[in-house]
Amino acid sequence: MVATWLAPTAIFRKLSMDGRVFFWRIFNRPMSSESTSRQADDIPAPLLAEIEEVITHYPVSKRSASLPLLHLWQNHFGFIDDTGIEWIATKLELTPVNIYELVTFYPWFRREAAGKTIIRVCRTLACAMAGAYALREKFCEAAGVDAHADHHGFGQAPPTSPDGKYSVEFVECLASCGTAPVCLINDDLHENVTPEEVGDIVKQYA
């Protein structure tokens, strides 16, 4: 009895990485695949070099490099598609679900493209007291983003303007409560933002 129970496990263990990826493809329909292009087919040499470099930072366990690789991937491609998840998993000798579970957990990662400029307005208490809710609406208005669009997270891109230039979203505390309200636009923190200057700030990123 015991042997018949163990047999399928042994077969699974013997499957190569490609075998595991094969099962992944069968059982998981792509979440958002309007385009047919595959990110993994288009990895430029500099990105590959960065990936190889960052893996060396984790001499004890390659798996530790999964977050850094996801960051590099998303910074380059704008989001992470199925082929990206598979490629990173294969690179780190993991199964795709080990990467997929990170993409679905961390709010930072996306499974679809966002706007070229992402405006992240801080929502938490100090910023809220300083007018963050009105500020987000101002940003939506200035960037042409629907302020009432549904945004459930889980890999979905934040509401984006029709021209694809801007995304606007609320995020939790950005750790700059002394200069509230603040927002993070791409990599830059903007502090003590007033509703009057929102238009000019948005134009800087046109």
Next chain:
Amino acid sequence: MVSLIPQPHPRERRIIFENISRPGWSNDLDTYIAHGGYEQLKKALGMQPSEIIDAVKAANLRGRGGAGFPCGVKWSFIKRDDGKPHYITVNGDESEPGTFKDRYILHHDPHQLIEGVLIAAWALNVNLAYIYIRCEFPHAARIVWNAIKEAKAKGLVGKNINGSGFDCDIYVHQGAAAYICGEETSLIESLEGKRPYPRIKPPYFPAVLGLYMSPTIVNNVETLCHVVHILRMGAEEYAKMGTPGDGGTRTMCVSGDVMRPGYYELPAGAVTLGELINDVCGGLKPGRKLKAVIPGGSSAKVMRAGEIYKVKVKGPDGAMVEKEIPMLDVVMDAASLASVGTMVGSGGVMVMDDSRDMVWALNNLNQFYAHESCGQCTPCREGSLWMSKMTTRMLAGHGAANDSATLKNVADNIAGRTVCAFGEACSWPTQSFLDKFPEEFAALGNGK
């Protein structure tokens, strides 16, 4: 990037922010060395590791990340010669609402942190350290990484540090916007490339079974910076700045309804809450009255203006006597705030004046905790969302008569029933807001 550094208030004593406040300061290695940088590392490499740990203990350094655990005690859990690899992970996942001190250290004085990490590494026999920085600080990650590379080129990081034969590599690891990663075991899981579900303690105390199941010390960014100054000033001199049991300076991050919000570095216990708000921060906005203060980051229990606490203190004859302390006279150090039922936490002081609706404020925090609960433990996953939905509904005018009791019941059933301290962190605001401002909740309880 980050705002200009204001000049210190006369009551401040800046040691952590001393460099940052210098005119013409820049975050490169040459500037740091020109101001005495890495001298303490050189001194430490000539000391016995046990001497360093004893100094940190004698300095009464408490962790600055929120839990306030004595740093020297934490370090002494590591057995230097147990033959296992040891690790240091620096907690730079600063995301507690109200706290914003590490941001300035990481952006403007990365070498101070690196020096602190290296001293700790020598004391604890660590050859590999990671600095975990939240991804909302993209510039900080680049600045710290460049600083590590600069130090490596000078032989201060990597192999054979400063010719001592001691090796230690430091790398930067970026988070991905999850508050839970500030919890030490969650940070370790995240660093291992897994979903950051906190580990249960016991058995997974980081000092025993930490990163890669090896002994690991997780310290806040500011805590490790303090180590540099303990060596520079001497443990005794350093401890003298603070109160017994809470040595050195504390960075207070003040936000909300005060004239001059910002960070202030004050000797622990040097000011009362009233002095901090009215003197150091320039008081409230004109015509406004104080309503509430959250003294140690959003998870700390709220204090109501005008409250008088009954505290047991040691009298002159050694017997315990009851003393009444008005809210504004509470001293800003770990023991005093704990005695009035709240905590100094990570030093994030949020001030609210009489224009603020407490149900609205609690709802804001509840939404934060509902968003950030990792979902591992049922009471927290369900309870944080439940509390958030309730306060949102009350604000929308659909409150029910027993809402206050239900809210309290939900909060009481989260705290103490979860793997990590997030359970307490998300229930304490609800418990304390209900306790201190019951009339505001009752007023919304009948659907008004």
